[in-house]
Amino acid sequence: xxGGLYTDVTDAxxxxxxxxxxxxxxxxxxGLVVFAVLMLAAWWLSRRQGAALAARALAVPLxxxxxxGVNSVVKRLVEEVRPCRSLSGAFxxxxxxxxxxWSFPSNHSVIAFAAxxxxxxxxxxxxxxxxxxxxxxxxxxxxxxxxYPHDVLAGALLGVLVALPLTLAARRAAPLVERGRRxxxxxxxxxx
Numbered sequence: 001x002x003g004g005l006y007t008d009v010t011d012a013x014x015x016x017x018x019x020x021x022x023x024x025x026x027x028x029x030x031g032l033v034v035f036a037v038l039m040l041a042a043w044w045l046s047r048r049q050g051a052a053l054a055a056r057a058l059a060v061p062l063x064x065x066x067x068x069g070v071n072s073v074v075k076r077l078v079e080e081v082r083p084c085r086s087l088s089g090a091f092x093x094x095x096x097x098x099x100x101x102w103s104f105p106s107n108h109s110v111i112a113f114a115a116x117x118x119x120x121x122x123x124x125x126x127x128x129x130x131x132x133x134x135x136x137x138x139x140x141x142x143x144x145x146x147x148y149p150h151d152v153l154a155g156a157l158l159g160v161l162v163a164l165p166l167t168l169a170a171r172r173a174a175p176l177v178e179r180g181r182r183x184x185x186x187x188x189x190x191x192x
Contacts, residue, residue, distance in 0.1 A: 013091065028108070028144050039119070043058060046122060054190050067162040097146060
């Protein structure tokens with residue numbers, strides 16, 4: 001579908017300076033840690049807010065895990081072979097994942113966009129940072145040669161579609177947060 005765009009991007013990566021390729025490769029491999037840090041920051045900042053916001057912040061990691069789970073099911077249903085396996089002579093910055101490690105949708109994109117969506121509903125500034133990071137993560141997966149552009153677009157869309165309703169629904173857990181604030185677990189739930 002978009003093999004031409006894929007090869008255009010990977011050809012650009014092939015011609016790019018070594019330092020740029022290595023920076024993008026490092027981001028692609030380790031950038032998800034940034035989302036974990038942003039989730040921790042959102043939790044920390046929400047501890048002194050209302051119970052509904054604290055419930056949303058506490059739900060962000062769970063929302064991301066659920067989005068990943070939904071994505072895993074979709075991957076198994078579609079079983080799209082990675083472009084670095086199906087397009088002969090494709091340039092990649094990373095070793096192509098093994099057979100059976102399906103391409104569609106991109107796990108990295110799902111995780112990044114689910115986190116960004118949920119974080120936007122908890123803390124706008126952190127959410128905006130996460131959104132920029134998610135866009136960079138999605139682009140990096142094509143740049144390094146392990147995904148087609150449609151894989152990362154589908155992953156982004158799936159991440160948003162899973163995270164939005166779940167994060168909005170998480171405010172219903174506000175009574176649990178209120179109760180938790182009156183227990184020995186108060187440091188986890190905050191003071192409101």
